[in-house]
Amino acid sequence: MSATPKNLAAVKDGAKHINVHPKTLRRYIAEGLITGYRVGPRNLRVDLDELDKFARPVRKAENAEPQPTELERRIAKAVAEAPPLTPEQRDRLALLFRSAA
Template identity: 55%
Template sequence: MPMNKSARRLASIAVAAECCDVSTKTIRRYIAAGRITGYRIGPRLLKVDLEELDQLLRPVGGAA
């Protein structure tokens, strides 16, 4: 089954934290603050959309 462009790239809290070089606690804080959406898979497993994390990135300094 082919994936379409709008498909979510879901990752665990640990993987998301590693991708952003932050702690898992930071990812959980982002979810609690509403900065990103957490998706519950079953009773305990929580995942986040990596696209939402990418959207948090902002250039700083002399970037055009």
């Protein structure tokens, strides 16, 4: 018989430990990503040490472009869809920008 880990916790507590919903942790167990341990007929436990190893930091790719936020995407879409400015509108905006500087 294999040795049972000593740092077992309930699924609810394990989920809190790695900041996920208990259903997500149960899905990880069902997919074989995390080992689940039966304690009695109904109690399911997880090894907190295994969860610590599972929740590892993600390395950022070198030369990765920062992703635009939702607001930045909406602004870019609005600008792309906006009709071109008339010469009068461009002059007025130029005047506003110069006075604000």
